[in-house]
Amino acid sequence: MTPGHLSAQHYACLYSWFAGLFARELDDAQLAQLQSQDVARWFEHLAQQPTLQAGVLAARNSIAALALRRDARLELAADFAGLFLMSQNNAALPYASCYQPDQTRFNQAACAEMQILLLQAGLERDQAFREPEDHLAICLELLSHLSFAVSENSANLAACLALREKALTLLMSWLPTFTAHCIEHDGFGFYAAQSQLLLAIVGLDWAQF
Template identity: 40%
Template sequence: MSINNVADTGLPTHALPKLNPEQQLVAEYYQHQALLCQWFATLLAAELNETTLQAYMKGDAAPLLDGLASIDELSESVTAVQNAINGLSALAQPRLELAADFASLFLSDARHSPAPYASLYLDDGRFNGPSFQRMQARLTAAGYGVDADFQEPADHVAIMLDYLAESYRRLALDPTPEAEANLALFVKEELASWLPELASRAQKIETASAFYPTLLTLIAAYFYS
């Protein structure tokens, strides 16, 4: 995870309280949203290690992708990601080549790569601008801080997705209308508003595998579905 708890939130950390059937459905929905956002965050926070890569190549990502494919608007994007995963076995050194793709896309100079920071897209290319400040304020208000090992600003896409995952987990426990509205506004204005451009820029970078460009296209489409 790219964020961690830095304060006692007062929320329970174990099983959900006893719920009626309708409440259970709502809780399960938000838990599933949290799972997907956490997965996306993990994929964009760091390059895949050998264990995870081999697991994906053996089909371990299929359950999550199959679930996304059931959404009509996402089926094409899901197929592209699955095809990219299937094509990894054709690479001479899949992990190293994917790591190089990750660096080219996310770690290079922003003038030559689709840097994964909200400020670049929402603040006229100004890093650590208002978008960063708003995200930092959200993390502080929620009792989170950026993990010391993840040396990135608060408006990095992985941090924003991690925050979203944690927020969905909180909604699973206490789905108040105000919290739901606030999170929906965050998704619409702070995340979904720039992900398509990030995905579009990624398509223009030459990579050994289509994995990351197709993944970004899927993530962008997911928040518009």
């Protein structure tokens, strides 16, 4: 195994973690976790992959800057709302439909595509998460589920790998533009940095196919 190699289980954990970052405003427990030794060790592991080094550095720096920010949780909540909950202008809405040729929010085709993937994976959208299926967090939870299935050598391994490739391809069709919008519109830079690292990880994963 090469240094910094990411297994399917690594990807499963990473996708689940990023889903939590982009699903809703961070709470105090999540902020404390970001500054924990566990996350620092994750970054050390990820940084052994050359294509992830720039993203890891950006993520590390953004987390270090939180310690210098007064009322960091409230300020991050404001950043989250401004980036992900407002209009498309000066924002980075986390929906696949916003980055399709027909940029209609909650585009039915984008949601339908994700609905099919979720159905094929045997998943249902969490009713407590009141967002359409093309939300970034749902895409990442799907990838986490499929990655865990692959890591467990499921009897349906070939089907899981095929679904995983489809989900990665769908995500990579809009994640670069989403990340560019985060970088452009996130003044403090926390979510811009996390999206940079996420894009690098998804790209590394996708390159395996």
